[in-house]
Amino acid sequence: xxxxxxxxxxxxxxxxxxxxxxxxxxxxxxxxxxxxxxxxxxxxxxxxxxxxxxxxxxxxxxxxxxxxxxxxxxxxxxxxxxxxxxxxxxxxxxxxxxxxxxxxxxxx
Amino acid sequence: xxxxxxxxxxxxxxxxxxxxxxxxxxxxxxxxxxxxxxxxxxxxxxxxxxxxxxxxxxxxxxxxxxxxxxxxxxxxxxxxxxxxxxxxxxxxxxxxxxxxxxxxxxxxxxxxxxxx
Numbered sequence: 001x002x003x004x005x006x007x008x009x010x011x012x013x014x015x016x017x018x019x020x021x022x023x024x025x026x027x028x029x030x031x032x033x034x035x036x037x038x039x040x041x042x043x044x045x046x047x048x049x050x051x052x053x054x055x056x057x058x059x060x061x062x063x064x065x066x067x068x069x070x071x072x073x074x075x076x077x078x079x080x081x082x083x084x085x086x087x088x089x090x091x092x093x094x095x096x097x098x099x100x101x102x103x104x105x106x107x108x
Numbered sequence: 109x110x111x112x113x114x115x116x117x118x119x120x121x122x123x124x125x126x127x128x129x130x131x132x133x134x135x136x137x138x139x140x141x142x143x144x145x146x147x148x149x150x151x152x153x154x155x156x157x158x159x160x161x162x163x164x165x166x167x168x169x170x171x172x173x174x175x176x177x178x179x180x181x182x183x184x185x186x187x188x189x190x191x192x193x194x195x196x197x198x199x200x201x202x203x204x205x206x207x208x209x210x211x212x213x214x215x216x217x218x219x220x221x222x223x224x
Contacts (some may be wrong), residue, residue: 045215098143
């Protein structure tokens with residue numbers, strides 16, 4: 001089956017720093033989403049981005065489907081950005097496969 | 109608030125017992141997905157239903173079953189529970205209506221199951 005790898009696995013930042021999270025997948029996909037799991041366990045939609053670039057405030061994402069990767073950019077990080085970031089891909093239809101996640105901690 | 113409702117939020121039970129987790133999708137969404145999140149396995153896809161029919165199956169144990177009812181709510185039944193079934197169980201829904209929105213997932217807040 002498809003492999004979805006995220007890097008780095010762990011990241012510690014000072015408030016105000018920028019970061020780039022990467023998601024590599026081993027096969028072509030039809031859909032791709034980024035999620036943030038906050039410290040209370042809630043999974044929050046960040047981006048639905050099967051291809052191209054999107055921006056939402058301090059966050060932006062780029063997916064290059066032909067090269068099988070996606071990037072999530074966080075600028076001017078805040079302590080509320082802490083948590084785990086997941087990418088999820090849909091290789092065929094009907095089921096999303098989640099990556100291993102990047103655990104982010106932002107220090108005040 | 110995603111609009112997906114899961115109940116109960118917490119469930120504590122004993123080995124060998126059976127429990128039912130309930131999920132109400134967002135208004136208008138036709139698909140329901142179930143995921144299991146444990147510390148050592150990450151987020152694992154269990155099963156997906158579309159408009160009452162099973163459409164995809166993942167790593168779901170034979171002791172587990174699910175269904176989606178005519179009003180589109182879904183239930184996940186876990187039986188003969190073992191210690192290793194302790195996990196956070198998520199339900200998600202998606203519109204599944206057109207190619208523009210695709211299969212964008214919206215997650216509920218999860219049910220934390222503890223098997224003692």
